[in-house]
Amino acid sequence: MGSKVVSRAEEFSTLLRYLQDDQSSNSCTYEEDIHITKMNGDKLTAVNLYFANQTIFVCEKAVPKIIGLCDGDELNTETLNCTADSDDAEDSCDVLQTEQGPQPLTVMKARQLLSLYTLSQNPGVSAVDNNPILHPLWVRCDRSDPAGTAWFGAEIVCASNKVAGIKLYSITCKGSTVEKKSLVTLEELKQMHKNRHHSSSMGIKGSARFSLFGSTVVENTTIESQSSVTVDFKWSHVESILEIPPLSSTATLNIKVVCGDMRSPMFEMYRELEFLQTLANGLKTGETEWMEPVESTSAVNLTKVYLEELRNMGKTLQDQAAKTVETPKLKQETDPSIFNAFLERGDLDFAEQLWVRMRKSVSSYQDIGDCLKLVIEALRYGDIKPWIHRDSSSSLSKLILQSYHQQIDHVSLTGITPVTMLLEVGLDKMRKDYINYLIGEELTTLNHLYYYLSTEVDLQEQVIRLRKLHHLLEIIVTCGTFLGLPYDRQFVLTQSCLNHYKTSTYDEEHEFKLQIKPALISHFYQKELPIMWGVEISSGQGLREVRTSLQLSDKPLVDHVIFETDFPNETVNGDIDEPAFFSTTMCCSFNSFV
Template identity: 50%
Template sequence: MAQNPNMTHLKISELIVLPPLWIRCDGSDPEHTYWLGAEPLKAGSKITGISFHMVKCDGPTADKTCFVNLEELKTAHKVKHHSSIVTTKGFAQYELISAAAMDDTILGCESNISIDITWHTVDKILQAPPLCSAATLNIMLESGDPRSPVYPLYRELQFLLALAEGLKTGVTEWPEPLEAQPAFELVQEFLLDLKKKLDGCCVSGNKNETESIKSDTAAVDSSIKSIFSERGDLDFAEQLWCKMRSVCSYQELVECLTLVIKFLEHGEIQPWIHQGSSSLLSKLIQQSYHGKVEAVSLSGITPIQMLLEIGLDKMKKDYVSFFIGQELTTLIYLDYFVSTSVDLQEQVHRLQKLHHMLEIMVSCTVLLQFKHENLFPLTQTCLKYYKENPLNEKQVFQLPIRPALVKKFYQNDHPEMWKVDITSGHGQKEVKTTWQVSANPPVEHMISSNIGLFCDSTVNGSSEERMYFVAKAECSQVHFT
C-alpha cells in the first residue's frame, strides 16, 4: 500500500522506492514455502507495480514418477498469467570430475570440475541438453592430489615453501625427505662424478645421471609423459637442487653446502650454469672460473637462502618450460610470475600460482582429454586472474566450451541440477515459473530429517538412484497503472 501512488488517503508526500523484501519461511505450510519475496517495478523513478515471488521446496526423493509434467507446468503458467504464448529455457549442471566422488578417502580435497549447460525450447522434464546448447566449464582444483601426474613437482614445491617459511620465521619445518638416500651422500657422489669427468677418468655415466635426475622427479604418469617431463638442460645448480631437496636438517644442509664450496675453491669441478641466475651459489660458481671464491659464512639464514634461491631458479624454469613448450603462452606473459625484482617470499608466492595453473592444465589434459584449442584460452584466463589476485585454490575458473567436447563424461550421468524456466510477457510485465531438481537442498535453511540421503554420489554413469530435492518458484504482479 505504501508503494501504491493511487493510495492518496495515506497522504504520502514523496514515494520512496523500497528495496526488495524477502521473508524466510520454515516450510511448515501445506505447500512447503521457504521464501516469499516482493520487489517494486519501476519506470525510471516512478513506481509502476509490485512483483511477488514464492519459492516452494520438497524432498529429498528418488521417485521421479512424482515429478511434474512439463505440459502441466506450462498450462498452469498460462492460466495463472492469462498468457497464450510461453517460452522455455533449460539449464543443467553436471559434475564431470569430483574428488569426493572419485575417492572419498582423500580428506579435505574439494577439487571439482563441472559443466553448466543452457538451451532454449525444452521438450520434457530432465531432458538431456542438445549438443547445440551453450556450455561453460567450471574448474575448481586444489593442488596436491597424490593421483596427479605432477604430484612429485608439488612435493618439490612444498619443500621450497618450507625453506621460505624458515627464512621468514627462523624455524624450518623439514618435510619428509624425497629420497631414501641421505642428501649428503647424493651430493658427494654427484660432485665426485663431476670431478672424475673433469679429470678425464670417466666418460660414461651421462645416461645414468639423466636417469637419476628423472627418477628424482619421480614416476611421471604415462598419460602425461608427452607433455610434462624433467627438462634435459639442467645446469649444475639445478642438478644440485635435485640432490639437496631431500635435506632433512639444518646441519645436513650446512654440510652439503660446505662440501660444494670446498670443491669449487679447490677447482676440483668446473660446473656450467645458465645465464641470468643471480643466486649466491651462481656467483660463487662464476668466481670459481677465475680461481678465486670469496669466503661465505654458512651460518644463520644464509644456507637456507642459498638453497631457496637455487630451488626457485630451477622450478621457475620447469614451469616456463611447460607453458612455453605447450605453446600456451609466451615469456612476456610469464614475466610477472618469474620476475626476480621482488623479494624471495613474493617470488615463492608467484611460483605457487604457476603450480596451481599447471595442475589445472594437466588435469584438463589427462582427465578431460583437452587439446591446445581449449587449454590456450583457459591459460589466458588463469594468467589474467593471477596477475591481479593472490593465490586462491577455491577460485572457480570458467571456460566456454562445446557440449560435444565433454558429452561422454555426462551423457549417462545424473545432473547435479536441472531446471526449466517458463516465461511469458515482455519487459516489466515478464513473468516466470521455474521448476528445478537438485542433488543439494535448494535453500540453506531447508529442514529435512533425510537430508543425508542425497549424498550417494554417482560417477560417470553409475545406475544408482540419486536423491533429489524439488523446488518451484512462481511469481505474480500487481500493476498500479
C-alpha cells in the same frame, strides 16, 4: 489500525535503509527475534539462481549463541544486535561458541515481513524518499503451509527512476524421490504458469549442470576431492523434464582445482613447491616445520657422492652437460612414468641437480649449511667445473661463474644465508620447469610470463607468484589430462588464468570459467546423471516479465530445512539404480503500484 501498520512498515524500512547504507555492518536484529543479514545472493543456492550478483537482505529467526566463559563461569545465552563483523570481544578471552545453522521463520511471520516491506515502498501508502531503492528482501520459511514454502522474496521494480511495482517470489521444495511419476511434468509446469499469469505466449529455457571431475564413488565408498570441474548447459525449446542437453546448447566449464591431489600428474611438482614454501616460511617466521625426507641417505652424504661423481668425470663442461641427463635417478615420490611424461626436464644444470638431491633429503638448517659448505669448497679449490644455465640468477650460480676464473667471493654460511641461497636455486629451477611446459606446448610466450618470472621483487613475492604459476598449471593439466581439452581451449584457459592472477591474490577456491562446445565433452555427460537440471517458463516483457521454474538437484538447495527422505542430504545418487532428485519450484508475480 491502518496507521499502526504503516508506522511499522516505515520503521522496518528505516532499519533496512540503515543497514543498507552502513558499510561497517552486515547484520542487525528486528523485534528481538528476527535476524537480518546483508549479503550477496550467490551465497544462497536457491536464491543464487536469480540473484547471483546482487546484494540482498535475508531475514531468519534469531538464534542465541551459547557462550562458555574461559574462567569456568556458568554458560549464558546472548542474542546479538546490530553489529559489524568484529571479533574483538571474542579475542579478549578463550570463548567457546556453539552456533546452530540458519533457522526459518513461520510462513505467517514471513508474509508479515513481506507486507511491511511492500507497504513501505508503495508510494500510494508511504512517503517514499528519493534514496536508492532497497535491496531485495528474502525470508527463510519453515514450510508449514500446504505448498511447503521454504523462501519468500520481494524485489522493488522501478521505471524511469520511480517505483512502479514489486515482484514477489516464492520457493517451494520437496525431499528427494526416485519415483519419476511423482515429478511434475513439463505440461503441468506450463499450466501452473498459465493459471497464475493468464499468458498466451511463453518462453521455455533449459539448464543443466554435470560433474566432470571431482569426488568419485568406488564400491559404495566416496573418494573426496576438493577439486571439481562442472559444466553448465543452457538451451531453448525444452521438450521434457530431465532431457539431455542438445549439442546446440551453450556450455561453460566451471573449474576449481585445489593443489595437492595425488591423482594429478603435477603431484610431485606440488611436493617440490611445498618444500620451497617451507624454506620461504622459515625465512619469514624464523620457524620451520621440515617435511619428511624422501631419501633415506642424508643430504650431506648425497652431496658428497654427487661431488665425487663430478670430480671423477674429468671431462669438459660440454661433456658434463650431456652426462647430467644420464645421472642415476633419485627415488620418485609418485609413479615416475606419469611425471616424466609431463614435466621433467633433461637439461638440469649443476645447481638444479643439487636442489633435487637436497629437497628430498634436507631435514634441518644444519643440513643446508653443511651441503653448501662442501659445494663452495669444491668450487674454491677447483675440484669441479660444473655447468649452469646462462640465465640462472641465484647466488650459488654467481659463485659457479666466478669459479671459472678462480675468483670466488667469501660467503659466510651463517644465519639465513644458506636457506636464502637454497631458496634462490629452487625458484630458478621451478621457474624453468614451468616455462619448459608452457612454452613447449605453445600455450603462452615469455612476454606474457614476465610478471611471474620477475626476480626484481623480494623472495617472498617470488614464491607467491610461483605458486600462482603452479596453480595455473594444475588447472591446465587437470583439464588436459582428465578432460582431453583440445589445444585451442587450453590456450584460451591459459590466457584467462594468466590475466586473472596478474591482478588477483592466490586463491584455490576461485572458479575459472571456460566456454566450450558440447560436442567436445559429450562422452562425459550424455550417459551420466546431472547434479542439477532446470527448466524456466517466462512470459511478459521488460519489468513485467514473470517466471516459473523447476530445479531438480542431487542435493537440497535449501539449507534451513531437514527433508524427510530415505537418502542422506549430502547426495542421493551413490549406489542406487534410479536417479533421485530434490525438487525446488520458484514462482514469481508482478504487482503494480500504479
